[in-house]
Amino acid sequence: MLHSDLDAFKDWFADYSRAFITDNSRDSRNIDLKVRHTAFVCENALLIGREEQWDERHALVAETAALFHDVGRFLQYSRYKTFRDNLSVNHGRLGAEILRENGVLKQIPSYEQELIINTVQFHNAFEIPPFEDRMKILLLQLIRDADKLDIWRVFAEYYLCPEDEQASAVGLGLPDLPEYSGAVLSCLHEKKLATLSGLKTQNDFKLMQLSWVYDLHFRHSFRLLTERSLIEKIASTLPQTEEIATALATIQTFVSEKSGAEMGGVYGSHH
Numbered sequence: 001m002l003h004s005d006l007d008a009f010k011d012w013f014a015d016y017s018r019a020f021i022t023d024n025s026r027d028s029r030n031i032d033l034k035v036r037h038t039a040f041v042c043e044n045a046l047l048i049g050r051e052e053q054w055d056e057r058h059a060l061v062a063e064t065a066a067l068f069h070d071v072g073r074f075l076q077y078s079r080y081k082t083f084r085d086n087l088s089v090n091h092g093r094l095g096a097e098i099l100r101e102n103g104v105l106k107q108i109p110s111y112e113q114e115l116i117i118n119t120v121q122f123h124n125a126f127e128i129p130p131f132e133d134r135m136k137i138l139l140l141q142l143i144r145d146a147d148k149l150d151i152w153r154v155f156a157e158y159y160l161c162p163e164d165e166q167a168s169a170v171g172l173g174l175p176d177l178p179e180y181s182g183a184v185l186s187c188l189h190e191k192k193l194a195t196l197s198g199l200k201t202q203n204d205f206k207l208m209q210l211s212w213v214y215d216l217h218f219r220h221s222f223r224l225l226t227e228r229s230l231i232e233k234i235a236s237t238l239p240q241t242e243e244i245a246t247a248l249a250t251i252q253t254f255v256s257e258k259s260g261a262e263m264g265g266v267y268g269s270h271h
Contacts, residue, residue: 001057001060001061001064001109001112002060003060005060005064006060006063006064006067008107009064009067009068009104009105010067012104013038013067013068013071016074017031017034017035017074020074020077020078027077027081031074033154034073034074034077034083037070037150037151037154038066038067038069038070040149040150040153041066041069041143041149041150042063042146044066044146044147044149044150044224045062045063045065045066045142045143045146046059046062046063047224048142048145048146048220048221048224049062051218051219051220052142052218052220061112061115061116061139062139062142064105064116065115065116065119065123065139066146066147068095068099068104068116068120069092069095069119069120069123069143069147070091070095071095071098071099071120072089072090072091072092072093072094072095072096072097072098073091073095075094075098076088076089084173086196090124091124092120092122092123092124092125095121096118096120096121099116099117100117105117115135115136118131118136118139118140119136119143123140123143123144123147126193126195127215128140128144141217141218142217142218144215144217145216145217145218145221146221148215148216148221149221149225149228149230151212152209152225152228152230152231152233155206155209156230156233159206159233159234159237160233160236160237174199174200174201174202174205175200175201175202176201176202177201177202177203178203178239179200179201179203180201180203180204180207180238180244181198181199181204183198184198184204184207184208184211185243185244185247187207187208187211188207188210188211188247188250189246189247189250191250191254192211192214193208193211193212193214194208194211195208203238203239206234206237206238207244207247210231210234210247210248210251213225213231213251213254213255214254219258219259222255222258222259223259225255225259226255226256226259231248231251231252231255235248
């Protein structure tokens, strides 16, 4: 694909997303949140891809996948007034359907279409399916990292801003109580992802989000996470208990090791 293809896709996305803006300020704030999120994910994908020395063609494919990764969010919100997939529809699968049904990518080679649609469909899966095609895995790793980095930004802002300025569809609707679950906290010590199913309070949700560091793939992702103080911003809104401080120390050690260590996922080494 070419730069001109990406420009056309950006125009399509701008027109498509704009069509969901209404005169309802609450709805428009939620739609705008996803438009801004998309722009930041594109930026993150470019930064990571550049560090990984992806060539121009793969960088264009990556930016297109980033541009469309949440294209299903607009129809999801329009229909269900929520971003919670468990209460509505899988937004990754819906996004892939939208791209297919509208022939959005038809001007680029079929393999590139397949890579992008596959990435949109699985970017929100709990784990990456074991695809035989190494490029499918690498592209998913890159977009998932770029996405997480901005979801942390969105929630850091959400937790720290006044309630009347918060985008209503961001939270999970969990009670904002001082309690948190030992089971979710233990995931941080065990260096594994916490799941949505065990969450009881908003603090559990925050701890679950912090567990996502164990699902980052590229060294530069860890560096961006550190530079932007995203862990610290979310952690500052948690109860300041000794056991949370201990879990946070485990995370920080892990992140600092990964920021400096050589990691897999470098495109050049797999091609």
